Amino acid sequence: MPEHGTVLGRTRVKFCGLTRPGDVDAAVATGADALGFVLWPGSKRALDLERLAALADRVPAFVTRVGLFVDPDPELVARAAAHLDLLQFHGEESPDDCAAAPRPWIKALRMRDGLDLAAAARAYGGARALLLDAYRPGVPGGTGETFDWSRIPASLAKPVILAGGLSAANVAEAIAAVRPFAVDVSGGIESAPGRKDAERMAAFLRAVRQADA
Numbered sequence: 119m120p121e122h123g124t125v126l127g128r129t130r131v132k133f134c135g136l137t138r139p140g141d142v143d144a145a146v147a148t149g150a151d152a153l154g155f156v157l158w159p160g161s162k163r164a165l166d167l168e169r170l171a172a173l174a175d176r177v178p179a180f181v182t183r184v185g186l187f188v189d190p191d192p193e194l195v196a197r198a199a200a201h202l203d204l205l206q207f208h209g210e211e212s213p214d215d216c217a218a219a220p221r222p223w224i225k226a227l228r229m230r231d232g233l234d235l236a237a238a239a240r241a242y243g244g245a246r247a248l249l250l251d252a253y254r255p256g257v258p259g260g261t262g263e264t265f266d267w268s269r270i271p272a273s274l275a276k277p278v279i280l281a282g283g284l285s286a287a288n289v290a291e292a293i294a295a296v297r298p299f300a301v302d303v304s305g306g307i308e309s310a311p312g313r314k315d316a317e318r319m320a321a322f323l324r325a326v327r328q329a330d331a
């Protein structure tokens with residue numbers, strides 16, 4: 119049985135790509151542990167700093183505000199960090215790039231062929247966790263695609279956050295297969311890019327809790 123840091127059967131849940139105040143409130147009410155805000159301008163879910171502040175500043179204590187970056191300008195990271203608890207680097211950032219971050223950080227790794235996860239876990243030694251996402255050439259993330267979960271080793275030196283094409287329909291199977299520390303979902307809880315759906319968020323949380331039970 120793989121073990122990636124699940125604590126007493128409680129898989130953490132991150133909802134990513136929030137763009138609307140009502141979606142933030144619904145995500146918090148549903149019970150999400152972390153909310154992700156996309157600061158990569160190429161995304162349909164991208165926020166500028168003003169919108170980030172408006173959304174992040176309504177998140178209550180004990181819900182983690184995560185900023186998602188793709189090969190960012192350090193100046194952007196520094197300015198956004200005032201509204202964030204954790205940084206998610208989803209591009210080709212080096213371990214040194216990440217280590218210079220002004221907040222705790224996680225590293226997203228896209229599961230391209232030949233990726234050595236054990237070596238990556240060693241290289242990104244300062245990461246609080248590794249987020250594993252599907253690989254599609256030319257697309258940094260948010261593909262809505264799954265990957266072969268059996269490629270994840272049974273144990274890694276870092277907590278695993280499983281991402282990529284998750285939804286209420288497959289998250290229980292994913293948790294049973296990987297036993298991740300957390301799961302991360304964006305497209306699977308949306309009615310359209312950036313528009314979260316309260317029913318889909320609730321269904322996702324229910325599926326996670328049932329898988330944990």
Ligand SMILES: O=C(O)c1ccccc1N[C@@H]1O[C@H](COP(=O)(O)O)[C@@H](O)[C@H]1O
Nearest residue numbers: 134161258259260262282283303304305
């Ligand atoms: O959501 C985006 O637009 C995005 C852009 C660039 C990098 C990552 C992005 N999203 C993240 O990708 C994973 C998987 O998303 P999905 O559930 O398959 O839609 C997740 O961490 C998203 O936040």
